[in-house]
Amino acid sequence: MLQSVCLRGLLLLLVGRQVYTQEQCLKASVNSCGDCIKAGPGCAWCSALNFTKTGEQEAARCDTVVLLTERGCPSDSIINPENRFWPMVDNPLTPGSNPVQIRPQEVNLELRPGMPQSFKLTFKRAKGYPIDLYYLMDLSYSMKDDLKNVKNLGNSLFNALNKITDTAKIGFGSFVDKTRLPYTDTNEEKLKQPCTDKNEPCQPAFGFQHVLSLTTDESRFKNMVASQHISGNLDPPEGSLDAIMQVAVCVDKIGWGNSTRLLVLATDDGFHMAGDGKLAAILEPNKETCQLVNDKYSMSNIWDYPSVGQIARKLEEQNIQPIFAVTKKMETVYKELSKLIPKSAVGVLSEDSSNVVNLILDAYNNLSSEVIMAHDALPKSVSVKYTSSCPGGEKPSDRGKCDNVNIGQEVSFNVIVTAESCIQSQSFFLGPLGFNEKLKVNVRTRCECECDDLNQPSPHCGNHGKVVCGSCRCDTGFLGQRCECQLGQKDEAALKAQCRKENGTECEGKGDCVCGRCQCHITEGGGNFYGEHCQCDDEHCEKFDNKQCAGHGKCKCGKCACDPGYEGTACHCEESDDDCKIDGSVCYNRGKCVCNQCICEREYKGPYCQSCPTCQRPCQQSGSCVECLAFGTGPFEKNCSSSCGHLKHAIVEKLVKSDCRVKDKEGCWMTFTMTEQLGFDKYLINVLKDRECPQGPNIAAIVGGSLAAVALIGLLILLIVKGVLYASDLREWRRFEKDRKHEKTSGTNPLFQNATTTVQNPTFSGDS
Template identity: 55%
Template sequence: MVDIRDEDEAGNLKEMIRWFLFKLVIALVLETEWAESSKSKCNPTKAEATCKECINLGPGCAWCKTVNFTKAGEPNSARCDSEQLLKNRGCKETDIIKPENVMKVDLNRPLGSQGKIVTQIKPQKIQLVLRRGSPQKIEVKFKRAEGYPVDLYYLMDLSYSMKDDLEKVKKLGGQLLKALTSVTKSIRIGFGSFVDKTVLPFVNTHKEKMKNPCPDKNEECQPPFDFRHVLKLTNDSKLFTREVGKQYISGNLDPPEAGLDAMMQAAVCGEQIGWRNVTRLLVYTSDDGFHFAGDGKLGAILTPNDGKCHLNKEGFYENNTKYDYPSVAELAAKLAENNIQPIFAVTSQIKPIYEELSKMIPKSAVGELKEDSSNVVQLIKDAYNNLSSKVIIKHNTLPEGVRISYISNCNDEGSVSDKEGVCLDVKINQEISFTVTITADKCLSKTASFEIKPLGFTENLEISLKTECNCECDDKPHASEHCNNHGAVKCGICSCDQDWFGKFCECDLGKRSTQELDAACRRDNGSTTCSNQGDCICGACICHTNPNKKIYGKYCECDDQNCERNLGKLCAGHGRCNCGKCECDAGFDGTACECAQAFKQCQQNKGSNICSGRGNCTCNQCMCNAGYQPPYCKFCPGCPSPCPAYVPCIECLGFQSGPFEKNCSASCTNIKHKVVDELKEQNICKEKDSKSCWMNFVMEELEGVANYHVTILKKTECPPPTNVIAIVAGGVAGVLLVGLVILLIWKLLIELYDRREYRKFEKEKAKAKWNQGDNPLFQQATTVTVNPNFKED
């Protein structure tokens, strides 16, 4: 009886063995592919490569500087290979040039507090020397310190709708300091306010409204302004309350405000605001949206925001009508540059707008502000805790050709990013780390520097970077016998003196230029020197030696291996390869000598030509010339008729006239002919001779190329002679007839026109009223004058 469990265990064991063998095969294949790919990457395109060109191909490439390392005929590029392959070929380990990355830590203070100095990131300064393409890993550690100092600048919207909120803010000083003292012992607060740009259509520029923008004239409002810095950062809560208490509301026309203008000035005016080198918070309160870049055009403000400080002595943003609002991207860059973390305390109606804005500004938070700002203290405290627990490390502008990636080691998986490292919910005194990988993909012309820093903190890691793209070989500068005393050895190869060149400086430039000598080693302008298979020595190609193939030719363009194969054999084993073509042994044919010579199936009859003389017999099959069809290349359906091309020959052979009359037999040797009284064939050609007479003939193609038998009809068909007199007379009569017809038509048109005009005249005459001799406009006088003094006595 068989135990089922034993069968299951045996099956599992077989499956495990099969899986192990599969994994082993995959690993071997991958290792082989990796080795081959590594080797291929270390093949310089130039035969006369240098050590510098070699090491810049990639981090896996090394150079052997041993003087006699290359064999006769081998190019200098053979010195470039992987380190292991160079050792296998006999290069001494001490002669292998393979630069490695160098990292030097200049400053590495421990994390934590040392007196007044608080360190949250380590190391602080590093010098890197990188080989092109070789990545360098740096372990960056961060520890969130307890009681880290905080500067908080309160930025408030003073448009008319924030009237109720201002009364709450006036009492904030002591509450804010008390609330934030629980998380830090060093806290300073400041205050600023904003409304909008002081031009139409943002504010009412009427003279009275510029003095008091309140809707009610009996209510007092301060004149409109863009941004005003009121109180420098201070730890005096009473001073904060006193200065903020002096503020009163203002007003503008449109709902959006100049909030981004105010944030920009608060960020870049560090001296006026009083920012310390500590955690910097910017609290922004508003109940409406904001203007951004481009909106200034509505007020004819076209100059883009310059991102600079423009506060006057009174703290007002004096150039607000000159510069446009900043863009969100520009503001985000300035906030990050100055390590400022914004907290947007806004009402519920506009909270979604500021949530979208927060996505574009790193290390920012959004909180919902009650209608009267009564919860602002708790909101700020919660936002600060959320911002502080989220650690983001990021780099500033990198040198061209340098890339960086981050692995955040704050969870089990470790997130990977090319932009930044992020850790969430970091507790106070919790140490976290980031693996930063830096790679230089190109050689830098000079030492470059950049920073990696945690956003919202003033500490950073300064990195000084340069690349190693040259070989240090410790060569002697004087002439060497190895270079025929006309050059010095540099990294194993000869660096020749002026006017000397060659692998061992054996060639004198003389009167020929290097361009001429180089051109002598090329087949044409588009080809490479010595076909990349030899060295150009003094204007002549010396072909490389290769145990696997023979390289030859004036330009080393030929070898005995690059020919067609059949069944895996070069030239089917029945010929030899000569410069890309197979030369077959006797009795064999074909491009790869794959066919035994046989012509039986290439002949229509026993005595006929092979392939009718219009093709080649390959592998006992006709390969016909263009247009002709197998099996015997007799017919060419698509070929044009030969009749028009042989008209001069037909005329001279059949009628002893035409352009070939004097040398007909010499000009028409490929044509056999006969003249007949009647043609019975169907495919009769009909062409005109030199006298415009029609010739009738039949052409039959014979074997071979352009061989014909022609049967010619004895009589030609000539058209009757032209009657010149009749043609001239007919032409003159025709012209006269046409002229007469045109004249008659013209006369008819004139007559019709005259008749129509006469009828019109008669009609108008009938309407006239002058035939009575009276003027219809004349009226008899009707006025009677009476003398009042006349009494008829």
Template identity: 45%
Template sequence: MVASSLVLVFLLALNRGVSEIDVKVSSLGDITEWGNSDLSISGSCQPASSCQKCILSHPSCAWCKQLNFTASGEAEERRCATRQELLHRGCPPEELEVPLGRQEVMQNRPLSQGERGEGATQLAPQRVRISLRLREPQELQVRFLRAEGYPVDLYYLMDLSYSMKDDLERVRQLGQDLLAGLQNLTRSVRIGFGSFVDKTVLPFVSTVPSKLRHPCPTRQERCQPPFSFHHVLPLTGDAEAFEQEVGRQSVSGNLDSPEGGFDAILQAALCQRQIGWRNVSRLLVFTSDDTFHTAGDGKLGGIFMPSDGHCHLDSNGLYSRSPDFDYPSVGQVAQALSAANIQPIFAVTSATLPVYQELSKLIPKSAVGLLSEDSSNVVQLIINAYKNLSSTVTLEHSPLPVGVHISYKSQCGGSERTAEEAGARGQCTNVGINQTVTFRVSLQATQCLPEPHILRFRALGFSEELAVELHTLCDCNCSDTQLQAPHCSGGHGHLQCGVCSCAPGRLGRLCECSEAELSSPDLESGCRGANGTGLLCSGKGRCQCGRCSCSGQSSGRLCECDDASCERHEGILCGGFGRCQCGVCHCQANRTGRACECSGDTDGCVSSEGGLCSGHGHCKCNRCQCLDGYYGAVCDQCPGCRTSCESHRDCAECGAFGTGPLAANCSAACAHVNVTLAVGPVLDDNWCKVWTLDNQFFFFLVEDQAGGKTVLRVRPPEKVVDHTLATVLGCVGGIVAVGLGLVLAYRLSVEIYDRREYKRFEKEQQQLNWKQENNPLYKSAITTTINPRFQEAEHPHS
């Protein structure tokens, strides 16, 4: 069913144009399913029943579409193998189907500064099409140029709770200084203003009507009713308008310490039209002297509905739905700022500085600065933060489709930093103006994409984007597709990628017989051994049309050969340098051995003096096999070194140090050797190690010399120091010290406990101010009894 569907697709594609083949074939659900299931096969290429399954099984797999490529009885699955193996088996290069990942740059404007910072091209390329073969990475190079004078929009978001009263006075005069400071860095600057307090519900603000009208402590102060967020001034280049609007503002008040700053940040990021953000560098300056409410705090005021992530500013610029929605979470604020490409600068006082420093770690491309008590340093703080943010280039990507993975390598001024973890970003810090940095982005797919996916890259804080159109290569673009092909027994099947797909009722590799002929015993006899006996196809295949169709790695007329039973080298069949055929490795040129393990090269046998194996051995499998008495990688070590240690030890000792048994007649007894002192460490285990009588040892190396004498290179002796006594004393001393420490610690804890209990006893004694007889709690109840008869006797009736 799949094969017939593919044939129809290819015929339609031939009628409409070859360019449509990719889209139509990749839309088949069967191919996507193959891509998800066959990826479990790891290691080298394995046989596959079709070209599509073949290329999805492993990146090294290729498919030979040559007609009659497989031998008699050999399964068509054997068309799937590595490119080298197929070429070795005789498949012409033009008949190989090997989809290769590729890149096509569709737009690549050169990096430029532009004029006065505007119209600059800072990110290149701008649009790329990438085709990925499954599990085969493609590397994309992205360059970024930091342009001078890039335009800036700055929105000043201020806490107007009562504690910020003195800061407001300073901010009222801020417009000219702020514009002048930023214009030294860029010529195009706009500033805006917004303010916040908190949600106007208990327990965040007082809901007493008089307090809602005037929340400040004294009636004489200028004070405005509390509010959540108020957008006061859209972004403008008019400093006087900024000072004028800010001058109309007055402080307000709330009850609890945390403020509703997250509501304000979220609305400033979402309401881009109202704020007036341009597609330039966007800065949001957040000033406060206290912490912030976050998601979940709204439940204290009976607010349970999460923030919906939409703009809710009314005609007056007020956040109208503040009492309806809970405070946003840190993640929601970070996502909104990132989506709007806004870089926040938190200018906060020293008491809350640690809190905002931790917050900044969760928000990409953000900065924190220490604000003075009256905001007098805010202009310099903003300028420093902007310089720091603009000199940090962070490349990030949009969400990835399922089955696509990404990693970054950042090249920043010659150095390279790698971020391999999932979801990582590329980043370079301290990037100067006019400096270009490079990011190498590696993309890899493990599943077929049902349709092309647009993946976007951007440098945080900058407006430009790189759009990457991702495709996956999950099909074979075979040009031999034919319906009712003559090759398939005169039209009894459809030809695709060199394989016949038989019509209903037809069977065989070339559709040469019908199902009605299968019952003929003559056909089965061709699939058995001599005299028609034995298992059909040796039990390793199927009998079709009187011929064996072998399964797996079997081959031969009766599937008697196992093409996976050859010897292995380092766990790889035929060492990866040959083809296994009927249990025997057929090696590539310049390879020998039962598992093709031997290389015909001799570069590994050449010594530094030249010649193979230093003339003391012969080269086999690119490794030296030394003659008796010689050793080393190239047989360059002297003969008998290990056995001559004892014979030369006395000469080495007397010649170098004048000691040992031959010290008296060293020159005569050791005339056949030359002794030299060596400087430096022992290089290998060819050195002889000799112990002397005074518990010392030295090393010497025996070398040959052309004059017939033996050269002994001797290192100075080293005395062995016995550390046994020091070790024992150290252990005993340590045990004693630990014991004394434990005793002192126990005694100190008991003393502290006793003193604490005694002080508590004295304190309780001092609190006994009343004596028991004066304490009304200890007085007994008074009972009064009245005798009515006594009263009658005292007052008789008249």
């Protein structure tokens, strides 16, 4: 907690802005407010009573602030803990014999899991900072001429260092190699006198020996180095890594102080490394501990050479900056080694090492002007990133870096600390490599909600439990959303039906149905099944390179939620659209770029979604737009720009080919081509300038032609009628003629024959 207004002001100065955004709440197994805030920085908890519906799980209280507000949770009932930061020790930057070069010196962090916290760390190189320089020399026979110059090195080296600082100390050590075959001739005489020239003063074969602890006594350095003699071995690579390890771990014997620690390694050959000891049947790994007995490395023939990684780690732990002073032929080898060791430099020796002083000064200036901010071993689940105020330092990285920093120049770093899960209170240190000053960071996590609850039975919980952050914590023997169920009640059929999703298995077979709600089991991996019906778990997501979510995301309910910068179903791809770009667009704006490949939408195909084999050009649908755009007529005449904004057009004199031919309002044929543009339903239309319209009617020709046609038709009708009547008469005449030929009478008309019977009327008989 902030204790005063001054501290608040200082906090505003030091604390950077939060680097997270509450975009989503990826809930896992959530049964309480504490579970919710542990789920991620985007999750908040609604503590309002009656927020959840009957039978609804308490996980419904956990969501983003936006969604909880939309669902009616009052703002004063939303619990969303933030990070806390305050400096414990914050002394100002000061020069002098006991300078303060970093600020602050100790800070406290209370972090919510998954929520990054940033703060400002300032560094200022102090003038006159003490220097400890340990000169480690290869005394194999090939360095004979160099040793002569090193014996006269004391005055020059002290004078040069005293121009930089008032407190300079120099020490000396030497090395050759392990005294075992095949590195050294193990003949007894050769071990005593390994030099070729029998008359040459020569030291017996040895691995590493510490000659002089760090001292300000110039004459002592000169005398001790003058007493040194050359030695010898067989193979070209030397045991330099053995020597470097002992110089780094034997802090007290070497005399390292609170200073800039420089280790100068002078050699004309390469180095043996871990694994080479097998050649001499030396199989025990290097233990990284000080083993100087009578100032000589006692485990030289028992322990293998250290690895480059071991050397790099130990030098960094002890803030020792190596300067490799090597011959021209070895420059490339040691430059490659330098790439693996932070804060190291390589200089080329002359044939007799006469330039070693200038070489050391140049290397020191280069090293001291490069500021690298790093941390030591971090607590589990804690990560640290850095940005800096220097050019190129804007992107977060595992180490902050500033180049060309002058003495007295102040540079700042933004330190971003994140705790991914709940941890106990722990500490770690961070600071500039090569300096002993470190910032102590005390970290603990906020994993419990702070709610103002009454610790007594509540009517809201049926007086069988108390309210904790809005939800009921039931007494022993009672269960349910409102503690309404008692263990052992008989009729549970209706409640159990609520635990079946779509009338399926109770709690998906992954939990127990208790009072109408699923209480999920623990998974095989030690996590929890979760969800309304225990349908989710966070252990069975897609894997890549045998890593769940490729190690770049979190498994949430069977699907990978990728870290920023990664994508894909298994978070196996870095976000990039380089291979999806063509003609200045991504996938022709017709799809999404996932894992540097286009995922096309609709029916588009091809590596860039450039074609649609089944799509047809919308000629008829575009006819009205073509009519208004090109000729200013048609149904869209008054609102052409708004209705046809998806089309671009050009009027041309001639078309090489025509895709479309559509009639306009006046019955004229419009001819045009359609070229698809980026995206969907966008076309460039080239319209032929001239339309093909039908010619008007010839009235005189039509009238004249019509009259002639009527007359001709009338004449034809008369001729046909006359022909039909003539044919009919002719047919009747022929039938008559035929009937006459078949007559059987005498030819007298029967109508004029005499009567066959005569009856006399008595009235006229004459007898009356």
